[in-house]
Amino acid sequence: MAVPSWLERLRAAGKTALVQDGKRKIHYLFEDGKEMAEEYDIKTGQLISRKWREKNTLGGTGKWQVEVGEPTSPLLGALESELITESSSNPIFMRKDTLSSFQWRIRNLPYPKEVYSVSVEEEQR
Secondary structure: OOOOOHHHHHHHOEEEEEEEOOEEEEEEEOOOOOEEEEEEEOOOOOEEEEEEEOEOOOOOEOOOEEEEOOOOOOOOOOOOOOOOOOOOOOOEEEEEEOOOOEEEEEEOOOOOHHHOOOOOOOOOO
């Protein structure tokens, strides 16, 4: 039996869509129990965020894993009983894809941006 392609899986998924706060929000529920939630800007049509979630070993829903966009603040979610968490002062890297470019956004830099240097090797792009 052939493995279904991504497009076939996407077409077979249950979909729910709504428009709220200037964003088009689409929720996908795949046959294997995985979920994907996407948000698009209404005016530009750009993808703002994409998150994935799958069932844990006991069958309950797991945490959202952010693929594109800014991670949700832990202060906004339910209180969790984690004993060790990463520092809120660490830099946060997030991906933003547009029709013409792939962008990496960095938040929470500890020093002024003039301190940092970024370069791209043209041959390897």
